[in-house]
Amino acid sequence: MTLATVRGMKDILPPESARWTELEGLFRAHAVRYGFLEIRTPLLERTELFARAVGETTDIVEKEMYTFTDRSGESLTVRPEGTAPVVRALLNHRADAGEWPARFFYIGPMFRHERPQKGRLRQFHQFGAEAFGTDSPYADAEAVAFLHGFLAAAGLAGVSLEINSLGDPECRPAYLDALASFLAAKEGELCDDCRRRAGRNPLRVLDCKAERCVRATADAPSILDFLCGPCRDHFHGVESALASSGILFSRNPRMVRGLDYYRRTTFEFVIPGMGAQNTVAAGGRYDGLAEMLGGRERVPAIGFAVGVERLLMLLGEGRAAGPSAEAYLVVATPALLPEAFRRKMELSACGVRADMDYEGRSVKSQFRRADRSGARVVLVFGEDEAHRGAVVYRDMERGLQEEIPAETAIRRLCDREKKEE
RNA sequence: GUGAGUGUAGCUCAGUUGGCAGAGCACCAGACUGUGGCUCUGGCUGUCGUGGGUUCGAUCCCCAUCACUCACCCCA
Numbered sequence: 001m002t003l004a005t006v007r008g009m010k011d012i013l014p015p016e017s018a019r020w021t022e023l024e025g026l027f028r029a030h031a032v033r034y035g036f037l038e039i040r041t042p043l044l045e046r047t048e049l050f051a052r053a054v055g056e057t058t059d060i061v062e063k064e065m066y067t068f069t070d071r072s073g074e075s076l077t078v079r080p081e082g083t084a085p086v087v088r089a090l091l092n093h094r095a096d097a098g099e100w101p102a103r104f105f106y107i108g109p110m111f112r113h114e115r116p117q118k119g120r121l122r123q124f125h126q127f128g129a130e131a132f133g134t135d136s137p138y139a140d141a142e143a144v145a146f147l148h149g150f151l152a153a154a155g156l157a158g159v160s161l162e163i164n165s166l167g168d169p170e171c172r173p174a175y176l177d178a179l180a181s182f183l184a185a186k187e188g189e190l191c192d193d194c195r196r197r198a199g200r201n202p203l204r205v206l207d208c209k210a211e212r213c214v215r216a217t218a219d220a221p222s223i224l225d226f227l228c229g230p231c232r233d234h235f236h237g238v239e240s241a242l243a244s245s246g247i248l249f250s251r252n253p254r255m256v257r258g259l260d261y262y263r264r265t266t267f268e269f270v271i272p273g274m275g276a277q278n279t280v281a282a283g284g285r286y287d288g289l290a291e292m293l294g295g296r297e298r299v300p301a302i303g304f305a306v307g308v309e310r311l312l313m314l315l316g317e318g319r320a321a322g323p324s325a326e327a328y329l330v331v332a333t334p335a336l337l338p339e340a341f342r343r344k345m346e347l348s349a350c351g352v353r354a355d356m357d358y359e360g361r362s363v364k365s366q367f368r369r370a371d372r373s374g375a376r377v378v379l380v381f382g383e384d385e386a387h388r389g390a391v392v393y394r395d396m397e398r399g400l401q402e403e404i405p406a407e408t409a410i411r412r413l414c415d416r417e418k419k420e421e
Numbered sequence: 422g423u424g425a426g427u428g429u430a431g432c433u434c435a436g437u438u439g440g441c442a443g444a445g446c447a448c449c450a451g452a453c454u455g456u457g458g459c460u461c462u463g464g465c466u467g468u469c470g471u472g473g474g475u476u477c478g479a480u481c482c483c484c485a486u487c488a489c490u491c492a493c494c495c496c497a
Contacts, residue, residue, distance in 0.1 A: 004488070059495050063422075081497085110497080115422075117491060126497060193494075204495095258496055268497095279497060307497030332455050363455045371457035382455060396457070 008114070008122025019312060024107055027127045027150055027306070031105040034146040036129050039104040041085040043111075047075040052292055053084035055260025057200070064112040078111040081259065082128040083286065083303055084293075090132060091295045100133030119277030119310045130303035132290075137237030140265045140285060141245060143302050144238075147281055148247050150306070151269060156314055159280060162252035163242075163267040164223070165235040168287070171228035176202060178221045189216035206254040222253040231264055238265055261286040265302065271314060280314060281306040323374025327413055329356035330366040332382040340381045343391075343410055350414035371396065379409055 005011055012020060028038070047067050054060050066078040079085055086104055106128050113122055129146060131139050144161070151159060167175060183190070183198040183205055190198065191210040198205055206217055227235060242249055249267075257266050266284035283304025290299035327347060329340045340356055347354035355373055357366050363380075370378045380392035385403055393409045394401035404412075 002488090007488075064495080112496080114495070115493095116489085117493095120496070124497065128497095207495095209493095277496075282497065305497055310497060328457095330456075362450085364457080365450085367457040369457085378456080380456075384455095392456090394456075399457090401456085 008116040030150040036103040036105040047077040105129040125308035126305040128305040141241030161249040164255040175226035207256040325355035325373040328370035328375035336381040
């Protein structure tokens with residue numbers, strides 16, 4: 001029996017868990033501002049959903065999914081990404097989805113069986129958002145603005161936004177042909193991986209970090225030069241909507257996405273100099289996905305996902321944990337435990353974070369604990385005071401104390417709590 | 422899936438050219454009678470990742486294995 005977590009999985013303990021809750025709250029708040037409502041989909045889906053949506057030949061589907069056969073013989077997969085389930089849910093509950101545009105956000109874990117490393121886990125978490133039912137470049141700009149606003153509010157500095165267009169089924173084939181023949185001519189200059197990729201997924205070659213490949217593809221044809229009229233108009237529409245919203249970005253015609261369903265707009269928020277896992281958040285348009293999944297009508301859509309672990313990593317350690325208690329009850333003799341405990345419950349009930357020691361430790365030790373808990377007030381329950389129905393009320397910051405009736409002490413603490421609310 | 426590095430107390434790490442395992446922090450207790458933070462004193466804590474091998478003897482050398490970390494790949 002080992003007590004270690006499964007490879008690539010992480011326990012999130014205090015105080016870190018508080019940072020998670022805080023960030024989730026911030027994301028929710030921003031989502032609501034931009035008109036997105038929460039959707040919660042199951043962690044398990046039929047394997048086929050991801051195979052079709054993400055792409056049979058992507059790494060995710062080929063070798064990274066947690067797939068198993070359940071007791072009824074059906075092949076199920078623990079979700080490796082969030083978009084496909086949301087689209088599935090939308091198509092399934094079309095009638096309940098409401099008026100277009102339908103905008104959803106989600107928060108939750110994703111699972112991919114990869115080799116863990118910095119900023120990459122097997123169970124990782126994403127904040128995501130998807131907007132359905134509109135082709136408009138404004139929808140793209142809106143999603144980017146939401147993401148941008150959230151990242152800024154989270155305190156992330158030094159991010160840059162890169163955007164690109166991957167075209168659509170009208171214009172992309174021509175580009176892929178042009179790129180393929182360009183790469184064929186340069187074959188000798190490419191790294192081994194890229195020679196292999198050139199045939200199968202030529203776009204990937206543009207994303208290669210190997211020096212020789214970067215050089216070889218320096219003057220490769222740009223997708224942006226191949227966009228058909230509607231795609232070009234759309235791309236320019238996104239650019240001007242972003243520009244007029246005051247959001248800075250740069251074009252990156254070499255940007256590639258790992259999932260097959262993307263069309264037209266793609267974007268990434270990257271941190272320069274962060275190394276291998278420098279993408280904090282990314283997204284794009286996927287107008288064809290609904291039909292790929294068997295939907296009757298075309299449902300244009302745009303979405304993104306934020307890597308929560310990566311974001312937290314970039315935000316740094318954050319502030320230290322605050323006080324764990326506001327008031328500490330010190331018991332001079334075990335005989336007074338029942339009385340102290342009853343008072344502690346009263347404090348909890350009125351919202352005061354109170355703590356005490358149940359182990360019968362020395363008064364000195366209890367004070368040490370009180371100090372460490374950060375409590376600003378200590379109530380001492382002693383025999384003499386108890387005869388008078390009183391306790392010692394000690395202000396830990398000033399080091400002053402007085403004997404007052406127990407009722408008064410409790411009321412004082414509870415009143416103070418109310419004032420601070 | 423490939424490569425490299427690391428694995429010793431709760432934490433950070435030292436260590437032995439192979440001979441009963443250490444420090445700091447943390448924790449516990451005490452420094453006159455029921456009072457914290459500072460200081461001082463004392464104390465507790467280890468399958469030296471796991472399994473084999475070499476050896477009189479292995480935490481140290483060798484092999485394997487697992488885990489972690491970083492990089493590649495890929496991606497959030």
